[in-house]
Amino acid sequence: MKTEDIKGRGKGQGSRRRHRRCLHQYDHLETKKQVFGGADGSDPMWMRIDLFYCQRCLRIKERVLKSHSKEQPTWY
Ligand SMILES: [Zn+2]
Numbered sequence: 001m002k003t004e005d006i007k008g009r010g011k012g013q014g015s016r017r018r019h020r021r022c023l024h025q026y027d028h029l030e031t032k033k034q035v036f037g038g039a040d041g042s043d044p045m046w047m048r049i050d051l052f053y054c055q056r057c058l059r060i061k062e063r064v065l066k067s068h069s070k071e072q073p074t075w076y
Helices: 002-018
Strands: 026-036 047-053 060-068
Touching: none
Parallel strands: none
Antiparallel strands: 026 047, 047 060
């Protein structure tokens, strides 16, 4: 536990020191869509994951949309 704490803190400091301000400019990378369940008569789970990456620092951002409904959600 203790070692983990120290390690975690050190890592945080390191990245803060190296941190450069980035005005993230996200670009769409890919969209994954999945439907779970629904075969047994219950409402299926609709899931959509959009992945974006920053053109400047290549940081990946993820947006997850999910919903339980009989009908296909408008965002799907
Ligand atoms: Zn960025």
